[in-house]
Amino acid sequence: SSGAMRFDPPGGTYTDERERRRNQIAIQGLFAPTALFDGALLSSSFPEMNDPAVAIDIYKGDTGLDTGRPQSLFTLDPRMIDQGRLTKAARVNLRAGEDTRLADGTVIRFDGAVPFVNLQVSHDPAQIWVLVFAMTMMGGLLVSLIVRRRRVWVRLTPGPAGTVNVELGGLARTDNSGWGDEFERLTARLLTDVDSTETAVAQE
Secondary structure, three states: OOEEEEEEEOOOOOOOOOHHHOOOEEEEEEOOOOEEEOOEEEEEOOOOEEEEEEEEEEEEOOOOOOOOOOOOOOOOOHHHHHHOOOEEEEEEEEEEEOOEEOOOOOOOEEOOOOOOOOOOOOOOOHHHHHHHHHHHHHHHHHHHHHHOEEEEEOOOOOOOOEEEEEEEEEEOOOOOOHHHHHHHHHHHHHOOOOOOOEEEEEEO
16 A cells, blocks of 8 residues: 655754744655565565565655645645655665664654554434335336326316307327327217217317
């Protein structure tokens, strides 16, 4: 695995604010659980922690911790390096227990590594309701796709000589194929017992 870490000098080391910012330390490197060296190039030959080692670049200068911007301790701002405010002080490979000393006397030591696991256990009782509502919504959508929706209007108005005018209208909201025959059958059923001299129907 690889990553970075930035450090602020301990309190009281530098009394001057500018001097303290110029002496911040950042370490960026690679961790190998089972070290395998090809010259100075470090890689890992096995995921178990049999022979841990690190290959690190040590930077010194202004790491940007005091800029006031929201940021992570585990990343380096490349702009600080490009501007020369953060310079590389050393590049070394260290096994567990080894250390290196910088020009100003600062000692960087790799003490070792401890295996750990990050677990998260959570309970969300609302998830079952979300599932129920989602399935209900999908069921409603499926029904709307399968069921053929129709609209039918019937208007009754008084006519001359005690007669009643019956007007029928229909609209197919989905799937117009076959709607004409359906409407005719429906009209016949509605007007079965009606004595009529004239029938007017409208369909869409």
